[in-house]
Amino acid sequence: MLDNYQDLIDELLGAPGLLRETIAAHGGDAPPEVLALIVLLTERDIIVLERLNRMRREANPHLRALTDAASTGVPAADLPLDEALARFDTNRGELVSLLMNLTLKDWERPATHEIEGEVTIADEVETHVEFDEDVRAKIEATLD
Numbered sequence: 001m002l003d004n005y006q007d008l009i010d011e012l013l014g015a016p017g018l019l020r021e022t023i024a025a026h027g028g029d030a031p032p033e034v035l036a037l038i039v040l041l042t043e044r045d046i047i048v049l050e051r052l053n054r055m056r057r058e059a060n061p062h063l064r065a066l067t068d069a070a071s072t073g074v075p076a077a078d079l080p081l082d083e084a085l086a087r088f089d090t091n092r093g094e095l096v097s098l099l100m101n102l103t104l105k106d107w108e109r110p111a112t113h114e115i116e117g118e119v120t121i122a123d124e125v126e127t128h129v130e131f132d133e134d135v136r137a138k139i140e141a142t143l144d
Contacts, residue, residue, distance in 0.1 A: 022136070044128070048095060052124060056109060
């Protein structure tokens with residue numbers, strides 16, 4: 001079980017580096033669509049961090065459904081690439097830091113999800129990893 005949680009953490013931890021490598025492999029610059037997707041990842045990290053903290057603090061909180069990567073609106077991004085990547089790094093670091101400090105019992109803390117029924121912190125993190133992978137795939141497709 002612990003290996004599964006560590007795999008989720010590793011996926012999230014490695015994403016900023018992979019994103020930088022992808023952008024570097026495509027000339028080191030990013031069109032506005034890619035900047036917007038980086039901002040989307042950053043915003044989702046903030047939302048997920050808040051949700052996980054609620055799950056740790058509250059007894060069985062109620063969580064609203066989040067949109068998947070295919071149907072999420074992309075925010076406007078009017079900041080330089082370096083700043084967007086730095087914000088992503090910082091927020092991702094905060095999320096990973098929380099995850100690294102969870103106990104095994106914390107990973108199983110429940111919440112009531114408006115669509116999925118009962119979910120755990122592990123379920124929320126797994127869903128976030130999938131969202132992250134989908135958005136990074138969109139970034140790669142945009143750069144190609």
